[in-house]
Amino acid sequence: MSEEKKSLNFIEQIIEDDLNNGYNKEQLKFRFPPEPNGFLHIGHASSICLNFGLGLKYNAPVNLRFDDTNPIKEEKAYVNAIKKDVEWLGFKWAKECYASDYFQQLYDWAVELIKQGSAYVDSQSSEAIAAQKGTPTEPGQSSPYRERPITENLELFEAMKNGETPPRAHVLRAKIDMSSPNMLMRDPVMYRCLHEPHHRTGNDWHIYPMYDWAHGESDFIEQVSHSFCTLEFQPHRELYNWFVEKVSHEGELLPKQREFARRNLSHTVVSKRKLLRLVEENIVNSWDDPRMPTISGLRRRGFTAASIRNFANDIGIGKRENMIDVSRLEFSAREDLNKTTPRVMAVLNPLKLIITNYPEDKTEQLTAENNPEDPESGSRQIPFSREIYIEQEDFREEANRKFFRLKLGKEVRLKNAYIIKAEKAIKDDNGNIIEVHCTYDEDSKSGSGTEASKRKVKGTLHWVSVPHAIPAEVRLYDRLFTVEDPTAHKEKDFLDFVNPKSLEVITAQVEPSLKTAKALEKFQFQRIGYFCVDQDSSESNLVFNRTVTLRDSWKNK
Template identity: 50%
Template sequence: MASNEPAPASNFIRNIVKADVANGKHDGRVLTRFPPEPNGYLHVGHVKSICLNFGIAEEFGGQCNLRFDDTNPGKESTEYAEAIEEDVRWLGFEWAEHRHASDYFEQLYDYACQLIRDGKAYVDSSTAEEMREMRGTLTEPGTESPCRDRPIEQNLDLFERMRAGEFEDGAHVLRAKIDMSAGNINMRDPTLYRIRKMDHIRTGDAWNIYPMYDYTHCLSDAIEGITHSLCTLEFEDHRPLYDWVLDELETPCHPQQIEFARLSLEYTMLSKRRLIQLVDEGHVQGWDDPRMPTIVGMRRRGYTPAALRDFCERIGVTKNDAWIEMAVLEGAIRDDLNVNAERRMAVLDPLKVVITDLPEDHEQILDFANHPQNENAGRRDVGFTREIFIEREDFSDHPPPKYQRLVEGGEVRLRGSYIIRCDEVIRDDAGRIIELRCSHDPDTLGRKPEGRKVKGVIHWVSAKTGVPAEVRLYDVLFTESNPAAAADVASVLNPESLTIAENAIVEPALAAALPETRFQFERLGYFVADRHDHTESRPVFNRTVSLRDTWAR
C-alpha cells in the first residue's frame, strides 16, 4: 500500500486488536486471513473484507494469509482461484502465506474421528427432508434423530466407509452431537461432513466426503494460528458453533471470531446467484463488464486500487447494517483521479468548425500542461488547425438563459487557444447543423480580449490530427436503489446503463495511451483506456465517473 495514505480511522475492531496487543494476548501477534471460496469473482463487498483483514495486519505489524475455502468441489474452479489472487494483488496487498482448506483435509478428518470417539459426533442416515423436519423451528425445539445414539464403533466404521466411497451422495452425513433444543438453530446437531462424489480442483478424486464451512472455518483458523478471525455479521449466530468445535478438540489455539457489518451499496447487487444470472442471461458482457460490481469490472471501468481502499476507510467498520450511497464510492474515485489523472481533450459528438480566416494548410503547435496542479506531469504538444471539432452541445441556435457557449454571432474561447466568433451556420437539407464558419482573434492566444468579456471556454480537437475513437459511457446498472428487492432482475435494469459514442474524436496523445491509463477528458469526466479493446489504431475508452457529483440533492 502507498505510504502516503492517511492513517486509518478508529473502529471497534481496531480497538479490540489494539487492546489485545497491549495486553500481550497471543504473545502480541496479529495474524488475520482473507478466506474466499473460489466459486466466483470477487466484488466490492469483498474489497471491504480484504482491506480490513490486510489493513489490520499491516497496521499492527502482523501478517494476513490468503486462504481458499475450497470445500465445495461442485462450484469451484481454477479460473476463479487465479482471478482472486490477481484481484488481491491489484488492490495492493500481498499475503504472508497462501493456504487452502484442502491442505487440512486429513487433519479435519482426524479431528472428526476424535469427535466421534469422544461421543460428540455421529453418522446420521436420515434423509434431508427428515432432518429438516426434526430440526424444529425458531419457536419449537428439534427432535433427536434415531441415529443419534449409534455406538461409537459403528459411527467410526460408517464414517470410514463414507470416506472410502461405499455410499452415494445423501446416504449419510456426519453431525455434531450438541443440543436439539438449543435456541440457536445452528447448534441443533449441525452437519459436519457430507458425501460428494466429485473431483476437487486440487485433490482430484482422493476424497468422497467434504467438510462443511462452519466446521472447516474454525479449525483452519486454529491450524494456521489466526489470532483474529474477522467475519461479516451473518456469521454472528454461527460463532457458538465456531467456539464449540474448538473447545471440544485439542487445537493449537482458539482464535477470536469478530463480526462486522457487510457492505450494502445503493444501485448495486452483490448476491453471487444474481450476478451469475446477469452474466448467463446476457444482461452484461461478462464478469468484467464495467457495470458489474466485481473487482475485475471496477478495474476495467477505471477505478483505482487507492480509491477503493479510500472508499473502505470512508465507510468505516461497524456492527450495524447500513446502506452506502453511490455518491460515496464515486466521490472516492473522483478525488483520486482529480489528483492523479492527466488531462486530455476528446469530442464525443463532433460538430465541424472551419476557422475561415486561417489558411487551409494552417497548423500551429500549442503547448498544454498535462495537469494544471502538477508540474511534474509534464507538458504536451497539441496541434491547432483551420478545421476543428467541438461538441455539438457547445453550440446552440436557441440558447437558454445564461448560456455561455457558442451561438451565431457570439464568441467563445477554445481551451488553450484563441477566441473564435461564429459567423455562419451551415445546415443540411433536413435543417440539421453540419458545420460552423468562424473567425478567430489572433491577439487572444494566452491573453484576454480587449474591450470585451468572453466567459465561455470549450474544448476541441483538430480535424486533421484527431483520431476516431469509441467512447463507452457507463451509468448504474439498475434503476432502483435496492435492486435485490425486485423479484425480476430484468425489471429494474437501467436501459441507459451503457451509451456508446461511436463517432468520438480524440487528440493523438489519447490514441497512443497504454491500456488502463486513466485521464480526465476536459469538461466531460474521467475515462480509462479499455484494458482489453483499446489499441492505438482503434482507441476505446470507458467513462469511469462524471466530472461532478450527479447524486447531489
C-alpha cells in the same frame, strides 16, 4: 480518553482490549478467507482492506486462505482471479493457504469426535434431517441414528471417505443439543458425501467438510488470533467456539470470531448468485463487465486501487448494515483520478467548426499542460487547424444570457488556442446544423502575452483538429439499476429494475496523442469526465470506458 483511543473502530477496540488483557502483539494474526466460487466484489474489498489494514497497523501476518470445501462450484480460475484482485489492491499475504490443505487433519479430528461420542453418521435424507430440526420456539427431534454405536459410526465414516457409499447417502453430524435455542447447535452436519473431483486434491476425497467445521478449525491450525466475518455469521459463533474447543488443548491460543456489518452499495447487487444471473442472462457481458461491482469490473472501468481503498476507509466498519450511496465510491474515484490522470481533449458528439479567416494550409502546434494538479507531469503539443470539432451541445444559434458557450455573434475561447466568434450556422435540408462558420482573433493565442490573449471571455471550449482527429469507440457506462435497492421489492425480480441506459456506445473524435494509449491507461477528457482504455482497444480501434463524469449528475437525472 486520548484522541487515538477515540478514533478506534470497534474491531480495533477488540484487539486493543485483548492486548491489554494478556495477548501480546506477536500472537496477532489475521486472515482473508474467500471461497473460490466467483469473482470478488466491492463488499469483499471492505473485508480485504479491514484484515490487511489490521495487519499493517499491528505489523501482524495476514493469510490469504481459500475456503475450498465445495468442489461443485469452485475453480482454479477463481483462485487466480482472487489473487490478482488482492495484489492489485496493494496487499501482500503472509501465507497462501487452502482449507483443502487441512482435509486430512479435519478428517482425523472428526474421527476423534466420533470416538468421544460427539459425532455420528446419519443415514437420513437431507429433507428428513431438516424436518427434525424444529423451529426457533420448538426443540428439534433426535435422529434415529443419533445413538448409533461408535464402531459402526467409525466404519461408515471410513467407507464414506473411501467412496464406498453412494453420494449423499450419509452425513456426519456433531452430537450437541437438539433443544438448543440456537438452531445451528442442533446436531449440525460436519461432512457430506460428494463424489466430485476437487480443483486441488482431484479424486482423493469423497467427503467434504461443511463450512462451520472447516472454518474455525482452519483458523485454529493457522493460529489466527481474530477471525472477522460479516454479521450473518454471528449465530455461528457459538458453534465455531464449540468445534475449536473440541480439538484444542489447555493453554493453546483459540481464535476469536467477531462480526461486522455488511456495507451494501446502492444501485447494484453483490450477491454472487445474482451477479451470476446478470452474466448468464446476458444483462452484462462478463464478470469483469465495467458495470459490475466486481473488483475486476471496477478495475476495467478505470477505478484505481487507491480509490477503492480510500472508499473502504471512508465508509468504515460498523455493527449495523446500511446502504452506501454509490456516489461515495464515485467521489473517491474522482478525487484520486484528478491527482493522477493526464488531461486530454476529446469530442463525444462532434460538430464541425470552420474558422474562415484562418489559413487553409496552416497547422500549428499548441502547448497544453498534461495535469495542472501535478507540476511534474509536463506538457504536450496538440495540433490546431482551420477545421475543428466541438461538442454539439456547445453551440446554439440563440440562447439566453446564462449560456456561456458558443452562439451566433458571440465569442468563446478555445482551450489552449484562440478566441473565436460564431458568424453563421450551415444546415442540411432538414434544418439540422451540420457546420458552423467562425472567425478568430489572431492576436488572442493563449500564453502569447499579447493584450488580446489576456482578453476575458466567459466561455472556454475543448476541441479537436479535424484533420488530426482519431475516431474512438467510447462506452458511456451508467448505474446498472434504476433504483437504490433492486432487491427491496419482494413482489418483483431484481432484474425488473435494470437500467436500459446503463451502456451507450458512441464514436468520438480524440486528439492524436491518444493513438498509442494502452489498456488500463487513464485520462481526463476535459470538461467531460474520466476515461480508461479498455482491454478491447487496439492501435487501429481505440476503445475508452467512462469511469465517472466530472461531477455527480445522477440526482439531476
